[in-house]
Amino acid sequence: MLARWTSWVPIRSLGRRHRKRILQHLLALGERDRYLRFGYAAHDPQIEKYVAGLDFVRDEVLGIFNRRLQLIAVAHLAYAPAPQIKGRPAMAEFGVSVATSARGRGFGGRLFERAALHARNRGIDTLFIHALSENAPMLSIARKAGAKVERDGSESEAWLRLPPDSVSSHVDEALERHMAEWDFQFKRHMRTVGDIIDGVAEVKSRLTKKARGKSAKQ
Numbered sequence: 001m002l003a004r005w006t007s008w009v010p011i012r013s014l015g016r017r018h019r020k021r022i023l024q025h026l027l028a029l030g031e032r033d034r035y036l037r038f039g040y041a042a043h044d045p046q047i048e049k050y051v052a053g054l055d056f057v058r059d060e061v062l063g064i065f066n067r068r069l070q071l072i073a074v075a076h077l078a079y080a081p082a083p084q085i086k087g088r089p090a091m092a093e094f095g096v097s098v099a100t101s102a103r104g105r106g107f108g109g110r111l112f113e114r115a116a117l118h119a120r121n122r123g124i125d126t127l128f129i130h131a132l133s134e135n136a137p138m139l140s141i142a143r144k145a146g147a148k149v150e151r152d153g154s155e156s157e158a159w160l161r162l163p164p165d166s167v168s169s170h171v172d173e174a175l176e177r178h179m180a181e182w183d184f185q186f187k188r189h190m191r192t193v194g195d196i197i198d199g200v201a202e203v204k205s206r207l208t209k210k211a212r213g214k215s216a217k218q
Contacts, residue, residue: 009110010183011176014061014074022061023051025071029097036135037097039155060118064107067187072102075111077118091128091159092119096138109141116145117173120162129158 014022026037026047034042042050054061054076064073075096094115096108116127129147131138133156139149147160 008179009064009105009107010180011062011064011111011114012180012184013177014063015056018061018063018071019051019054021071022054022063022074023048025063025074025099026051026097028099030100033097033100036132036138037095039130039132060115062111062114062118064102064111065184065187066102067190069184069187072099073097073107073111075115077115079119079122079124091126092124093128093130095129096141108137109144112141112145114176116160116162117169117176121165121169121173123165125162125164127160127162129160131156131158 026034027044029037031041034047038046038050058079060077060079062075062077063071066072073096075094078093078095080091080093092115094112096111098107112127119127127147129138129142133139133151133154135156139156139158142149142158142160145160147158149156149158
């Protein structure tokens, strides 16, 4: 438990007001990353259509912000009203993207864990991933979590059975949500303070230059 919190990553639930930031994050992805995230070489208009169609009421969208309040990782947990595969329980599908500058920190895996907790607390017993077989990072995340991965040529599917929710799982999610919100507000406050300091420094610099100009004329 202690190890989990000492390496904790603030993951925040995203809503309609974050749509612009989600779009900026996805548009910043390179051609290869877009291909792996969406399964095809998504162009800007296609990404714009995807972001415009995000349902923040039905689904869960999660994000990780850096100190400048830029989204550096985004996960989409899409819920389906009925089983996607006949004879199987209803599942939630997971997709994730991480900015190039934020790779190698385990953000994708952390987002997967948080998404699994969210789905578990909403009565979903299976987390589903559909990815290209060449998307090694995504499939690695699934395997590490204990998911069953099946490959069919260029595409792969993974299923992770989730345990039923409990008082502990609901408390964990509430704590995660509260701490992530506190982290975001702290970063926003620090950015505001930084902007004020930069503004004061700029004014002082202008006044100093002005004073020096007057001294030179005298």
